[in-house]
Amino acid sequence: MKARATIHRDYSVAQIDNRLYSAFIEHMGRAIYTGIYEPDHPTANAHGFRNDVLDLVRELNIPAIRYPGGNFVSAYKWEDGIGPQDERPVRLDLAWRSKETNQVGINEFARWADDAGIEMMLAVNLGTRGIEEARNFVEYCNHPSGTHWSDLRRSHGVEKPYDVKMWCLGNEMDGPWQIGHMEAKEYGRLADETSKAVKAFGGGIETVVCGSSNDQMPTYPDWERQVLEECYENVDYISLHKYFGNSSRNSLNYFAKIEETGRYIQSIAGVIDYVKAKKRAQNDIYICFDEWNVWYHNREQDSKNWKSWDWPEAPELLEEDYNLEDAIFVGGLLNEFIRRSDRVKIACIAQLVNVIAPIRTKAGGPAWATTIYYPYQFASLYGRGTALNVAVDGPRYDAEVAQDVNYLDVAAVLADDGQSITVFAINRSPDEAMTLDVALHGFGELRLVDHQVMGGNSADARVANTCEEPERIVPRKGDKLSVEAGALKGELPAFSYSVIRLAVK
Template sequence: MGHATVRVDPAFAVGPLNRRLFGSFVEHMGRCVYTGIYEPEHPSADALGFRRDVADLVRELGVTVVRYPGGNFVSNYRWEDGVGPKGERPVRLDLAWRSIETNQVGTDDFVDWCRSVDVEPMMAVNLGTRGIAEAVELLEYCNGDDGTQVSERRVAHGHEQPHDIRVWCLGNEMDGPWQMGHKTAEEYARLAEETARAMRRLQPDLELVACGSSNRGMPTFGTWERVVLERCFDLVDHISAHAYYEPHDGDLDSYLACAEDMDRFIRSVVATADHVAAVRGSDKLIGVSFDEWNVWFQARFDGESSLAIREAPELIEDVYDVMDAVVVGSLLITLMQHTDRVAMACQAQLVNVIAPISTRPGGASWRQSIFYPFALTARHARGTVLRPAVVSTAVDTAEYGALDQLLLTATLDEGSGDLVIFAVNRSRTEPCELTLDVVGLAGSAAGGAGYRLVEHLVISDEDPHARNTEDDPERVVPGAGTSTLDGATLRSVLPAISWHCIRLTEGTPR
């Protein structure tokens, strides 16, 4: 059995928890939109054609911000096609995913859906096949209120009040040769600079996200970020990062530890941004928009060129197991550990396409295993992210070397007195005995009463490949873990391949 000793103290904090870390992503890809969030013929459809059963799951998931409409899709997208009367919208060929796009869902529809499920919209503009003029016109259509021709089109389409979208992505993965309109770093930096300048003429207080590297393994990684920020530093607020994880060559030890890659990715981007700031003599802190991340079994995907052209095809609908849920939980822990510099994060995608929510056209919807660590973290993480001191048994990985067996973070809500521990045992074979000292927090407890244990939730299974399906939608659900709290010391045994949410609160033990 492995061992981990942890101490948490409010004096050692990363910073306030950024609620935008619990974002998601809706792209016109596969069945994410059509028969995902939108299906007018479904028995649960609302007046706008959106599935109420899916909306209920989105609320339960706890999503705070949703990026739209792509993704690769945006680099070939004409936003004008998706507004106005549905019967007049053109049917187009989407080159990104070789699909027929009906445009029955577009900008106004998406914003209406966001308001109905209480999430913040995050919009991307096409800097692949289009440019500055189209980006500014989309911004004016969404946020303008000056009675101009463009903003009056929105009013004529039934939206008198501006959409007030605050966060805008300047293209998507423009470093990738797979992208429509792929550019070099210099080409993209110049276009992003001028697009940002023009958009800020219309609305100076926008939050703008420049494209960073589409993954840490790109040959231009690091150089791309530097070149882009040297041109755009004063005009953008954030730079994006994307990462997807899967086992390679059967190496499950490294897969369980892949949050280490995300951690190194974030640190590298922050270091590059801070280098550009230092050279400019600036104190400005560029945020990281980690606006695509998830488990994705790309080795099972034959690529876009293999796809037959059709409408809303079933595309990369991966089915996730317990191990995948544990990995997703570890990635969320890592994002929280960087709450001081990660401005937002979007799990890709929301429904059907590598998603926590699955649906059947005309039928059921259900939660995948990865739904639970996201939903429970979004629900219970509050207040300040602490920086725990961890001494742990190591696990050996081929890809990352020796790492702590236990990955852990904690949040403290000083208003309610809630302390929540989020932990992953990333050993494939060995349980981990956890001893956690909360003595540093005891003095802040109400009336000096100390802490009491509220609950311990765990995702684990004797079969790490257990998964939820339409026929067995509750095969994998959170269970009760085993913890004891003796004074200021919490003790738990965490099974191999497991994710945990342990909740404590101020007050006399019951």
């Protein structure tokens, strides 16, 4: 199998927003408790957070993190998570049918995010609450002093405001499962007024309005149109959510779902442009893909569990054992975000620890990286700069969800200093290596700095990293690529994900 591609320094897509590599963590399952927070753990720091998890998180260089939900936020009282921990109420979480102890609230999470070097992106409850509660939450977090809520924060030991810039206006309000579900126009009006109230605090606040929960919703994409017609001039982003699976065990159809995602992004971009034109608006709205990941291995069983269990604390929920195939898929989805970085500015892998996550933990035991950790890490570390157009000429296939799909999935990023290029390349073929020839124009002389590869054997497709064997699937040094006469040439193994770093001499 042979494939060619062409990359030119002067033909770019967009400047990538670093927040494209953000994350999400929710009060759900073991994401918080025995995930990031476990005071009795051998590695716990003075504030009860697991240092082994923090070490793995820091290595991802995550720019921003969405918190505290998710479905959880639509019945959440943020005030339950402030003040002395031993005085906080225990609540029933209706979203995931479990008990919430509120031992971690905004101040604890802010401390963890600061330790991890991550900016917070907070969500307000627009399910059971409204403008007033959102306004109070922003005042508590962002106002310096001299008011009820800011002085209350100071009395809780936090003198300096958090100055949170990104605020999500509810979660999945199009979903009938959501507590406080609304019709599009009703939600659009509430989001408009809430955004105006939140932005009144100043400081460059940006707001994210809820788009469709996924592209299979019966209200999609008219939900986006109706919502944006109500609030277009007063919000900055519209959210998209999508989860992926391969229950049919058809790898090529699974990988083709990335093309389906591209259509999803393109459709919503079209809705944004339509509403902007209709309203004669001057501002631009971008996409915040603030929930995405692979979720299917345990989905059916988990659904049965949480609908029947008797309100446990921090139950095991959505703890996926990701395999090599999932890692290749996640790498491809990140490539799609890079290719669509003119419209997608923020994206959050959902979630970060234990719950459909790149990081897993055992209560009282070790933490480890799942297979999807590595493509996420590579994209976050080396996918910052300018997304370049890549013209691909190679073999294609047809799948159930998309036709004319390239076996070669590739994205390229020119670093901000112009001194390096990173190529993220996937050979989707389950059984055939790919001879690669990438013409590189306008860069001058180049040299190969590093090539890391995952996969190369479809027999490993269902192999996962586990607590007992945490390094079964990890990147390794590639040795079949070189730079010759202004071109990247060599071979990509079958069923593989590669990160190729080139330096401009």
